[in-house]
Structure formats: structure tokens, C-alpha cells
Amino acid sequence: MIEKPHLPFNSNDLMPFISEETIDFHYGKHxxxxxxxxxxxxxxxPDLANMNLIDLIRHSHGRDDMVGIFNNAAQIYNHSLFWDSLSVSPQKCCSTAAKLIQDSFGDLDHFKKEFSSAAAGLFGSGWVWLVKNSAGKLEIITTQNAKTPIxxxxxxxxxxxxxxxxxxxIDHRNNRPQFIEDFVDHMINWDNVCKILGKVCH
Ligand SMILES: [Fe+2]
Structure with a gap:
């Protein structure tokens, strides 16, 4: 059963960094x-009707006969995490996340530089991710189109x-670097990072 995705904030809550028009199109249309x-x-x-979203993504991944299902399912998951990755007010990197960032990238500035560089260098359409690997380290990875590390x-x-x-x-025309800068400097939702890690952000 696939739940209808929701937007965890109002369309105008991210202004001035992301306009209401962009959010309305991005969430409402895309x-x-x-x-x-x-x-x-x-x-x-009907054989897939009872699968949850993550199971459906993993089941359809890499199957030639399920490309459309994979692409749409993955884009639902990717966008839901993207909304949760955005904070409506600036947040400091809390100590829980900061410790992991420090262990993996040196410091927050290095993380921001690496993340921004990966985002700027991604050719075409795609996603830039901060993930935790099985060794407990953080990594920055990119995926193209609908591909997802889930x-x-x-x-x-x-x-x-x-x-x-x-x-x-809509907001920046082809100026992707400005969008990236706004994200890393003003909009990262560190509370949500801690929530996924299963830790209290402090
Ligand atoms: Fe999108």
C-alpha cells in the first residue's frame, strides 16, 4: 500500500530561498x-498491491520489465526525503551530527564544500546524498535520474x-550553484538527520 506523500511545511515557508511557486510545482505537479x-x-x-514503498523500490530495481514502476516509486521516496531534508528556519549542525561529520569529513566546512562540489558536478538530473555506511561513516554520493541509495x-x-x-x-534559471549554496548554508534540516540516526539532536 503506497501512501500519498505529503509536504511537511507550507509552500511559502522556505522563502526567500525557495519560492512558493517552485514548491507548488515541485510538490503538486512533480x-x-x-x-x-x-x-x-x-x-x-495486484501482485504488488500490498508492498510498501521501500519494498517496491527494491523489488523493481534493475528489472527491465519494471522500469516505470521503479522510476516513479523511487522518485516518491527521493522527494519525500528531500522535503524532510529542508528546514524552514536556519539550524545549527547539532553536536550529534557534528561529531559524525567531523569523523568523516574533518569539519562542517569540508562537508559543505564536498557536498556542494558533488552537487555542482552532477551532470544532468539527479540527487546528492549524505548517507551512513555499514562501518558507521558518512559518505556523500550522487545518483542520476531516479536512482536512489535506498x-x-x-x-x-x-x-x-x-x-x-x-x-x-523557476527561481534561479540555470544557476544551480546558487540553489546549492542556499541549501548548504541555510536550509539543511539537521534535526531530521538525527531523527534518522535514531538520536536526539543536541
Ligand atoms: Fe524533484
Whole structure:
């Protein structure tokens, strides 16, 4: 059973960094568009009807006969984590997350530089992720199109930035670097990173 994704804030809550128009299009047309397409596809697949979203993504991953189901299911998950990765007010990197960042990247500035560089260097449409690996270290990875690290059970996605053009084109045209800078400097939801880690942010 796939639940309809929701937006965890109001469309104008991220201004001035992301406009109400961008959020309305991004959530209302793109994110819900993936959901509606998937629900339509599943009407012909009663065998998949009881799967939750993550199971469906993993089940369809890499299968030539399920490309459409994978793409739409993965985009639902990716966008939901993206909304949860955005804070409506600036947050300091809490000590729990800061310790992990320090162990993996040296310090917060190095993390921001590496994350921004990965986001700027991703060719075409895709996603930039902060994940925790099975050794407990954090890694920055990128995926193209709908690809998602949730297909890899050894990785725990903590944070994601959508760098498809639809995420920033209304506000910034082709200026992806500005969108990236706004994200890393003003919008990272560290509380949500701690929540996924199962820890209290302090
Ligand atoms: Fe998107």
C-alpha cells in the first residue's frame, strides 16, 4: 500500500530561498505526478498491491520489465526525503551530527564544500546524498535520474538535495550553484538527520 506523500511545511515557508511557486510545482505537479503515475501502474499489478514503498523500490530495481514502476516509486521516496531534508528556519549542525561529520569529513566546512562540489558536478538530473555506511561513516554520493541509495541495504540515507532543474529553474534559471549554496548554508534540516540516526539532536 503506497501512501500519498505529503509536504511537511507550507509552500511559502522556505522563502526567500525557495519560492512558493517552485514548491507548488515541485510538490503538486512533480512529486504528486510520480505518485499518481505509480498508482495507475499498480492497478494492473495486484501482485504488488500490498508492498510498501521501500519494498517496491527494491523489488523493481534493475528489472527491465519494471522500469516505470521503479522510476516513479523511487522518485516518491527521493522527494519525500528531500522535503524532510529542508528546514524552514536556519539550524545549527547539532553536536550529534557534528561529531559524525567531523569523523568523516574533518569539519562542517569540508562537508559543505564536498557536498556542494558533488552537487555542482552532477551532470544532468539527479540527487546528492549524505548517507551512513555499514562501518558507521558518512559518505556523500550522487545518483542520476531516479536512482536512489535506498536500494542498497548497507546504506542509510540521511539527507538529500534534488538537483533536477525543476527544483530551481523557476527561481534561479540555470544557476544551480546558487540553489546549492542556499541549501548548504541555510536550509539543511539537521534535526531530521538525527531523527534518522535514531538520536536526539543536541
Ligand atoms: Fe524533484
Amino acid at each position: 512529486h504528486l505526478g510520480y505518485y499518481n503515475k505509480l498508482i495507475g501502474m499498480l492497478k494492473d499489478r 536500494t542498497n541495504p548497507t546504506l542509510t540515507p540521511l539527507l538529500v538535495l534534488d538537483v533536477w532543474e525543476h527544483a530551481y529553474y
